[in-house]
Amino acid sequence: MTVHETDALAKTTRINMLFDFYEHLLTEKQQTFLKYYFHDDYSLGEIAAEFDISRQAVYEHVKRAEAVLESCESKLKLLVKHEEAERWLSRLEEMAERLADHSGIGAELREIAQGLRNDGKSGT
Incomplete structure:
Protein backbone atom coordinates (compact mmCIF):
# COMPACT_ATOMS: atom_id res chain seq x y z
CA MET A 1 0.00 0.00 0.00
CA LYS A 77 -13.80 16.34 20.86
CA LEU A 78 -16.15 13.33 20.93
CA LEU A 79 -13.86 11.24 18.72
CA VAL A 80 -10.81 12.07 20.85
CA LYS A 81 -12.72 11.16 24.02
CA HIS A 82 -13.96 7.93 22.42
CA GLU A 83 -10.44 6.90 21.39
CA GLU A 84 -9.11 7.71 24.87
CA ALA A 85 -11.86 5.65 26.51
CA GLU A 86 -11.00 2.75 24.17
CA ARG A 87 -7.35 2.93 25.24
CA TRP A 88 -8.33 2.86 28.94
CA LEU A 89 -10.70 -0.05 28.36
CA SER A 90 -7.96 -1.98 26.56
CA ARG A 91 -5.62 -1.40 29.50
CA LEU A 92 -8.34 -2.57 31.89
CA GLU A 93 -8.84 -5.75 29.84
CA GLU A 94 -5.08 -6.39 29.76
CA MET A 95 -4.94 -6.04 33.55
CA ALA A 96 -7.92 -8.37 33.88
CA GLU A 97 -6.04 -11.00 31.87
CA ARG A 98 -3.02 -10.70 34.18
CA LEU A 99 -5.26 -11.11 37.22
CA ALA A 100 -7.29 -13.98 35.77
CA ASP A 101 -6.05 -16.47 38.37
CA HIS A 102 -6.59 -14.23 41.41
CA SER A 103 -9.89 -15.11 43.07
CA GLY A 104 -12.17 -13.95 40.28
CA ILE A 105 -10.83 -10.38 40.17
CA GLY A 106 -9.76 -10.75 36.53
CA ALA A 107 -13.16 -12.05 35.47
CA GLU A 108 -14.86 -9.21 37.31
CA LEU A 109 -12.61 -6.61 35.67
CA ARG A 110 -13.30 -8.13 32.22
CA GLU A 111 -17.03 -7.95 32.96
CA ILE A 112 -16.71 -4.28 33.97
CA ALA A 113 -14.75 -3.46 30.79
CA GLN A 114 -17.31 -5.26 28.63
CA GLY A 115 -20.15 -3.45 30.38
CA LEU A 116 -18.47 -0.10 29.72
CA ARG A 117 -17.91 -0.99 26.06
CA ASN A 118 -21.54 -2.04 25.65
CA ASP A 119 -22.85 1.06 27.44
CA GLY A 120 -20.78 3.31 25.20
CA LYS A 121 -22.09 1.65 22.04
CA SER A 122 -25.71 1.97 23.05
CA GLY A 123 -25.26 5.74 23.42
CA THR A 124 -24.12 6.30 19.81
Missing part, protein backbone atom coordinates in the same frame (compact mmCIF):
# COMPACT_ATOMS: atom_id res chain seq x y z
CA THR A 2 1.41 3.40 -0.96
CA VAL A 3 1.60 6.40 1.37
CA HIS A 4 -1.17 8.08 -0.65
CA GLU A 5 -3.42 5.03 -0.26
CA THR A 6 -2.65 4.84 3.46
CA ASP A 7 -3.46 8.55 3.88
CA ALA A 8 -6.69 8.15 1.89
CA LEU A 9 -7.73 5.17 4.00
CA ALA A 10 -6.92 7.04 7.22
CA LYS A 11 -8.96 10.04 6.03
CA THR A 12 -11.91 7.83 5.07
CA THR A 13 -11.80 6.10 8.44
CA ARG A 14 -11.64 9.44 10.28
CA ILE A 15 -14.52 10.96 8.29
CA ASN A 16 -16.66 7.85 8.84
CA MET A 17 -15.98 7.99 12.59
CA LEU A 18 -16.72 11.73 12.76
CA PHE A 19 -19.86 11.07 10.74
CA ASP A 20 -20.98 8.54 13.36
CA PHE A 21 -20.69 11.19 16.07
CA TYR A 22 -21.91 14.30 14.24
CA GLU A 23 -24.16 13.03 11.42
CA HIS A 24 -27.23 14.86 12.71
CA LEU A 25 -25.44 18.22 12.58
CA LEU A 26 -25.16 17.98 8.79
CA THR A 27 -27.82 18.85 6.26
CA GLU A 28 -29.68 15.95 4.68
CA LYS A 29 -27.84 16.51 1.39
CA GLN A 30 -24.45 16.57 3.15
CA GLN A 31 -25.32 13.34 4.97
CA THR A 32 -26.35 11.67 1.71
CA PHE A 33 -23.28 12.77 -0.25
CA LEU A 34 -20.88 11.77 2.54
CA LYS A 35 -22.52 8.35 2.81
CA TYR A 36 -22.22 7.81 -0.93
CA TYR A 37 -18.64 9.12 -1.13
CA PHE A 38 -16.99 7.78 2.03
CA HIS A 39 -19.14 4.83 3.06
CA ASP A 40 -20.31 3.44 -0.28
CA ASP A 41 -17.15 4.49 -2.19
CA TYR A 42 -18.97 6.26 -5.04
CA SER A 43 -16.90 8.66 -7.13
CA LEU A 44 -17.84 12.34 -7.34
CA GLY A 45 -18.92 11.72 -10.95
CA GLU A 46 -21.19 8.83 -9.95
CA ILE A 47 -22.85 10.91 -7.25
CA ALA A 48 -23.23 13.82 -9.67
CA ALA A 49 -24.93 11.56 -12.22
CA GLU A 50 -27.21 10.06 -9.55
CA PHE A 51 -28.43 13.50 -8.43
CA ASP A 52 -28.20 15.24 -11.81
CA ILE A 53 -25.83 17.96 -10.59
CA SER A 54 -22.26 18.87 -11.49
CA ARG A 55 -19.27 17.01 -10.15
CA GLN A 56 -18.03 20.35 -8.76
CA ALA A 57 -21.28 20.81 -6.80
CA VAL A 58 -20.87 17.36 -5.25
CA TYR A 59 -17.25 18.16 -4.40
CA GLU A 60 -18.27 21.40 -2.69
CA HIS A 61 -20.99 19.65 -0.64
CA VAL A 62 -18.54 16.95 0.44
CA LYS A 63 -15.82 19.47 1.35
CA ARG A 64 -18.28 21.66 3.26
CA ALA A 65 -19.57 18.62 5.16
CA GLU A 66 -16.01 17.54 6.00
CA ALA A 67 -15.34 21.03 7.33
CA VAL A 68 -18.47 20.89 9.51
CA LEU A 69 -17.42 17.51 10.93
CA GLU A 70 -13.89 18.73 11.68
CA SER A 71 -15.24 21.94 13.23
CA CYS A 72 -17.58 19.97 15.49
CA GLU A 73 -14.73 17.69 16.53
CA SER A 74 -12.43 20.62 17.27
CA LYS A 75 -15.07 22.00 19.64
CA LEU A 76 -16.64 18.88 21.17
Whole structure:
Protein backbone atom coordinates (compact mmCIF):
# COMPACT_ATOMS: atom_id res chain seq x y z
CA MET A 1 0.00 0.00 0.00
CA THR A 2 1.41 3.40 -0.96
CA VAL A 3 1.60 6.40 1.37
CA HIS A 4 -1.17 8.08 -0.65
CA GLU A 5 -3.42 5.03 -0.26
CA THR A 6 -2.65 4.84 3.46
CA ASP A 7 -3.46 8.55 3.88
CA ALA A 8 -6.69 8.15 1.89
CA LEU A 9 -7.73 5.17 4.00
CA ALA A 10 -6.92 7.04 7.22
CA LYS A 11 -8.96 10.04 6.03
CA THR A 12 -11.91 7.83 5.07
CA THR A 13 -11.80 6.10 8.44
CA ARG A 14 -11.64 9.44 10.28
CA ILE A 15 -14.52 10.96 8.29
CA ASN A 16 -16.66 7.85 8.84
CA MET A 17 -15.98 7.99 12.59
CA LEU A 18 -16.72 11.73 12.76
CA PHE A 19 -19.86 11.07 10.74
CA ASP A 20 -20.98 8.54 13.36
CA PHE A 21 -20.69 11.19 16.07
CA TYR A 22 -21.91 14.30 14.24
CA GLU A 23 -24.16 13.03 11.42
CA HIS A 24 -27.23 14.86 12.71
CA LEU A 25 -25.44 18.22 12.58
CA LEU A 26 -25.16 17.98 8.79
CA THR A 27 -27.82 18.85 6.26
CA GLU A 28 -29.68 15.95 4.68
CA LYS A 29 -27.84 16.51 1.39
CA GLN A 30 -24.45 16.57 3.15
CA GLN A 31 -25.32 13.34 4.97
CA THR A 32 -26.35 11.67 1.71
CA PHE A 33 -23.28 12.77 -0.25
CA LEU A 34 -20.88 11.77 2.54
CA LYS A 35 -22.52 8.35 2.81
CA TYR A 36 -22.22 7.81 -0.93
CA TYR A 37 -18.64 9.12 -1.13
CA PHE A 38 -16.99 7.78 2.03
CA HIS A 39 -19.14 4.83 3.06
CA ASP A 40 -20.31 3.44 -0.28
CA ASP A 41 -17.15 4.49 -2.19
CA TYR A 42 -18.97 6.26 -5.04
CA SER A 43 -16.90 8.66 -7.13
CA LEU A 44 -17.84 12.34 -7.34
CA GLY A 45 -18.92 11.72 -10.95
CA GLU A 46 -21.19 8.83 -9.95
CA ILE A 47 -22.85 10.91 -7.25
CA ALA A 48 -23.23 13.82 -9.67
CA ALA A 49 -24.93 11.56 -12.22
CA GLU A 50 -27.21 10.06 -9.55
CA PHE A 51 -28.43 13.50 -8.43
CA ASP A 52 -28.20 15.24 -11.81
CA ILE A 53 -25.83 17.96 -10.59
CA SER A 54 -22.26 18.87 -11.49
CA ARG A 55 -19.27 17.01 -10.15
CA GLN A 56 -18.03 20.35 -8.76
CA ALA A 57 -21.28 20.81 -6.80
CA VAL A 58 -20.87 17.36 -5.25
CA TYR A 59 -17.25 18.16 -4.40
CA GLU A 60 -18.27 21.40 -2.69
CA HIS A 61 -20.99 19.65 -0.64
CA VAL A 62 -18.54 16.95 0.44
CA LYS A 63 -15.82 19.47 1.35
CA ARG A 64 -18.28 21.66 3.26
CA ALA A 65 -19.57 18.62 5.16
CA GLU A 66 -16.01 17.54 6.00
CA ALA A 67 -15.34 21.03 7.33
CA VAL A 68 -18.47 20.89 9.51
CA LEU A 69 -17.42 17.51 10.93
CA GLU A 70 -13.89 18.73 11.68
CA SER A 71 -15.24 21.94 13.23
CA CYS A 72 -17.58 19.97 15.49
CA GLU A 73 -14.73 17.69 16.53
CA SER A 74 -12.43 20.62 17.27
CA LYS A 75 -15.07 22.00 19.64
CA LEU A 76 -16.64 18.88 21.17
CA LYS A 77 -13.80 16.34 20.86
CA LEU A 78 -16.15 13.33 20.93
CA LEU A 79 -13.86 11.24 18.72
CA VAL A 80 -10.81 12.07 20.85
CA LYS A 81 -12.72 11.16 24.02
CA HIS A 82 -13.96 7.93 22.42
CA GLU A 83 -10.44 6.90 21.39
CA GLU A 84 -9.11 7.71 24.87
CA ALA A 85 -11.86 5.65 26.51
CA GLU A 86 -11.00 2.75 24.17
CA ARG A 87 -7.35 2.93 25.24
CA TRP A 88 -8.33 2.86 28.94
CA LEU A 89 -10.70 -0.05 28.36
CA SER A 90 -7.96 -1.98 26.56
CA ARG A 91 -5.62 -1.40 29.50
CA LEU A 92 -8.34 -2.57 31.89
CA GLU A 93 -8.84 -5.75 29.84
CA GLU A 94 -5.08 -6.39 29.76
CA MET A 95 -4.94 -6.04 33.55
CA ALA A 96 -7.92 -8.37 33.88
CA GLU A 97 -6.04 -11.00 31.87
CA ARG A 98 -3.02 -10.70 34.18
CA LEU A 99 -5.26 -11.11 37.22
CA ALA A 100 -7.29 -13.98 35.77
CA ASP A 101 -6.05 -16.47 38.37
CA HIS A 102 -6.59 -14.23 41.41
CA SER A 103 -9.89 -15.11 43.07
CA GLY A 104 -12.17 -13.95 40.28
CA ILE A 105 -10.83 -10.38 40.17
CA GLY A 106 -9.76 -10.75 36.53
CA ALA A 107 -13.16 -12.05 35.47
CA GLU A 108 -14.86 -9.21 37.31
CA LEU A 109 -12.61 -6.61 35.67
CA ARG A 110 -13.30 -8.13 32.22
CA GLU A 111 -17.03 -7.95 32.96
CA ILE A 112 -16.71 -4.28 33.97
CA ALA A 113 -14.75 -3.46 30.79
CA GLN A 114 -17.31 -5.26 28.63
CA GLY A 115 -20.15 -3.45 30.38
CA LEU A 116 -18.47 -0.10 29.72
CA ARG A 117 -17.91 -0.99 26.06
CA ASN A 118 -21.54 -2.04 25.65
CA ASP A 119 -22.85 1.06 27.44
CA GLY A 120 -20.78 3.31 25.20
CA LYS A 121 -22.09 1.65 22.04
CA SER A 122 -25.71 1.97 23.05
CA GLY A 123 -25.26 5.74 23.42
CA THR A 124 -24.12 6.30 19.81
